[in-house]
Amino acid sequence: MKLHWMALSxxxxxxxxxxxxxxxxxxxxxxxxxxxxxxxxxxSFVVWAQRLPRLLLAAMVGAQFAxxxxxxxxxxxxxxxxxxxxxxxxxxxxxxxxxxxxxxxQLPLPLAALLGGLLAGGLLWRLWLGARGxxxxxxxxxxxxxxxxxxxxxxxxxxxxxxxxxxxxxxxLAGSLxxxxxxxxxxxxxxFGLVLLAVWRxxxxxxxxxxxxxxxxSLGLSLGPARCALLAAAVLAAASAVxxxxxxxxxxxxxxxxxxxxxxxxxxxxxxxxxxxxxxxxLGRVLASPLxxxxxxLTALLGVPLFLYLLHKRV
Amino acid sequence: MSLPVGTFHRQMPWLCGLLLxxxxxxxxxxxxxxxxxxxxxxxxxxxxxAGLARIAVWELRLPRSLLAFWIGAMLALAGxxxxxxxxxxxxxxxxxxxxxxxxxxxxxxxxxxxxxxxxxxxxxxxxxxLAGALTLALAGLRRLDPGHVVLAGLAVTALCxxxxxxxxxxxxxxAGELLFWLAGGVAGRSWDHLSLLLAWALLPLTLLxxxxxxxxxxxxxxxxxxxxxxxxxxxxxxxxxxxSALAAPTVxxxxxxxxxxxxxxxxxxxxxxxxxxxxxxxxxxLGGCLLLGxxxxxxxxxxGQEVPIGILTALMGGPWLLWLLLRQGxxx
Numbered sequence: 078m079k080l081h082w083m084a085l086s087x088x089x090x091x092x093x094x095x096x097x098x099x100x101x102x103x104x105x106x107x108x109x110x111x112x113x114x115x116x117x118x119x120x121s122f123v124v125w126a127q128r129l130p131r132l133l134l135a136a137m138v139g140a141q142f143a144x145x146x147x148x149x150x151x152x153x154x155x156x157x158x159x160x161x162x163x164x165x166x167x168x169x170x171x172x173x174x175x176x177x178x179x180x181x182x183q184l185p186l187p188l189a190a191l192l193g194g195l196l197a198g199g200l201l202w203r204l205w206l207g208a209r210g211x212x213x214x215x216x217x218x219x220x221x222x223x224x225x226x227x228x229x230x231x232x233x234x235x236x237x238x239x240x241x242x243x244x245x246x247x248x249x250l251a252g253s254l255x256x257x258x259x260x261x262x263x264x265x266x267x268x269f270g271l272v273l274l275a276v277w278r279x280x281x282x283x284x285x286x287x288x289x290x291x292x293x294x295s296l297g298l299s300l301g302p303a304r305c306a307l308l309a310a311a312v313l314a315a316a317s318a319v320x321x322x323x324x325x326x327x328x329x330x331x332x333x334x335x336x337x338x339x340x341x342x343x344x345x346x347x348x349x350x351x352x353x354x355x356x357x358x359x360l361g362r363v364l365a366s367p368l369x370x371x372x373x374x375l376t377a378l379l380g381v382p383l384f385l386y387l388l389h390k391r392v
Numbered sequence: 393m394s395l396p397v398g399t400f401h402r403q404m405p406w407l408c409g410l411l412l413x414x415x416x417x418x419x420x421x422x423x424x425x426x427x428x429x430x431x432x433x434x435x436x437x438x439x440x441x442a443g444l445a446r447i448a449v450w451e452l453r454l455p456r457s458l459l460a461f462w463i464g465a466m467l468a469l470a471g472x473x474x475x476x477x478x479x480x481x482x483x484x485x486x487x488x489x490x491x492x493x494x495x496x497x498x499x500x501x502x503x504x505x506x507x508x509x510x511x512x513x514x515x516x517x518x519x520x521x522l523a524g525a526l527t528l529a530l531a532g533l534r535r536l537d538p539g540h541v542v543l544a545g546l547a548v549t550a551l552c553x554x555x556x557x558x559x560x561x562x563x564x565x566x567a568g569e570l571l572f573w574l575a576g577g578v579a580g581r582s583w584d585h586l587s588l589l590l591a592w593a594l595l596p597l598t599l600l601x602x603x604x605x606x607x608x609x610x611x612x613x614x615x616x617x618x619x620x621x622x623x624x625x626x627x628x629x630x631x632x633x634x635x636s637a638l639a640a641p642t643v644x645x646x647x648x649x650x651x652x653x654x655x656x657x658x659x660x661x662x663x664x665x666x667x668x669x670x671x672x673x674x675x676x677x678l679g680g681c682l683l684l685g686x687x688x689x690x691x692x693x694x695x696g697q698e699v700p701i702g703i704l705t706a707l708m709g710g711p712w713l714l715w716l717l718l719r720q721g722x723x724x
Binding site: 157162200204207214215217218219221222223224225226229230232233234235236237239243246247250251326327365368369370371373374377378381384385388389 | 486487530539540542543544546547549550551553554557558560561562563564571572574575650651697699700702703704705706707709710713714717718
């Protein structure tokens with residue numbers, strides 16, 4: 078319980094840091110006035126309508142990607158797995174970009190992304206079944222190749238879309254929270270609720286899935302449906318997050334790694350994911366002000382070295 | 393009475409080498425926003441028609457179609473070299489991070505320094521070499537294990553992609569154009585691009601022809617190569633340098649085009665037998681036809697905007713690649 082309070086306060090700290098930093102600076106007196114409800118219209122807009130929803134979104138998206146990564150790592154039994162590495166992010170992005178390019182406004186984005194993510198997840202499942210008996214690294218390799226193929230398709234779809242606005246293009250290429258507001262928070266909210274439900278219901282399954290097939294069979298357990306449920310939950314978490322923030326990668330590699338170091342489980346992953354993405358987004362806004370670095374670029378710059386280190390360790 | 397199988401196999405190289413490219417080239421000239429029929433193509437080629445047909449044929453479609461053919465051929469050759477010397481059936485410019493490194497170098501050069509078009513292949517080669525070296529270094533002691541190399545290559549690709557995105561953020565206004573280039577394609581390329589590509593290809597191709605014998609020896613095993621007096625490590629490096637020298641100008645001219653360098657060597661080996669002169673030779677027309685065919689298809693399927701070549705090569709090469717992986721996994 079103490080851990081939860083500590084994590085909550087850290088997140089609150091990150092939230093406050095994010096609210097007070099940005100391209101537009103405000104003086105101390107202005108902040109005082111804002112808290113008392115007498116701030117200027119401009120300041121209220123920037124803080125409450127731009128920064129706050131964006132940070133809340135960062136927290137939700139970060140937690141979702143972290144949980145997706147945790148579940149995928151349990152499934153593939155190695156720490157290199159994450160929704161981006163295994164191609165689920167790319168599949169979801171493909172679904173969303175195709176919906177934007179071919180049927181703009183007709184299909185809700187989270188649904189299109191979910192369809193794309195399910196396609197990628199289904200392919201992954203089928204390929205994993207085919208690669209049965211392969212090493213854990215082999216499973217990751219299959220996913221990584223799938224990711225490469227789907228990313229090439231996303232790139233092409235972006236060109237087909239004929240979108241001229243850089244921010245939107247970068248969002249679907251790298252993952253970014255630029256211009257995300259309350260609309261996206263409400264869009265993601267219900268899905269986040271579903272993911273929380275999945276975290277709660279799937280928690281008892283995680284230690285079971287760490288058993289290998291023979292032990293499980295000897296205990297009379299059938300792991301197939303459980304594995305399927307875990308993959309579906311991972312796809313749900315990752316795809317709905319991709320729908321609002323684009324394919325932010327490597328969160329699922331970074332967060333479970335740190336959580337394991339700290340001795341935490343699913344709950345720790347959620348808090349850490351939220352913390353990571355809120356900080357990364359704030360950092361991205363600060364480093365190149367008034368331009369911003371997409372949050373996906375920062376997670377990649379942090380996550381790729383860790384990925385390579387973990388790959389190196391697995392001799 | 394049926395023809396003996398041998399006849400077909402002997403005629404296959406002629407089919408691939410001459411007939412198919414010629415047909416595709418004709419299709420490449422005829423297909424586009426303005427369809428040209430046979431007579432218009434003929435008149436356009438001869439330069440008799442002083443109108444749109446001649447411009448379309450000579451300024452737009454002929455250079456771009458020839459370019460597509462040559463880029464496919466060079467990428468296929470690069471992939472063949474990489475797969476042969478590293479004995480890794482998954483080696484290719486795109487999966488080992490080489491293409492991503494080359495395109496990062498080109499984007500950085502154009503945006504940060506304003507390098508002219510003629511200098512871009514140099515930059516691309518530098519980027520390709522650095523990315524390739526990074527991938528090999530990161531695969532570490534397991535550098536001859538295909539799986540490790542591909543995973544390291546994919547990480548290097550992700551890194552290069554992130555850095556490219558950062559550069560795009562700085563570019564702001566030119567982003568749409570750059571994105572189109574990043575997707576890979578030959579739209580709007582002219583005779584200048586073709587001459588640049590061919591000029592760059594000349595040296596590596598000549599060097600390759602001169603060092604074919606070590607290539608075949610290296611294709612066997614390291615021990616057999618050593619017993620014949622070759623240093624496998626040095627020759628491997630040589631051929632990887634040649635491969636990146638072949639891939640780099642294609643990246644500079646047409647952006648990173650994926651899956652051709654991976655898929656075509658497999659097809660060539662299927663048709664031409666073990667790594668040898670036949671399979672090497674088949675890479676050129678097969679790679680050329682594949683990319684030219686993809687370009688023509690992209691124009692054929694266009695609905696106001698051409699379907700980018702990257703989608704088509706991914707759709708063609710992707711399922712094959714996955715099947716290849718599964719087959720490999722079963723053998724381990």
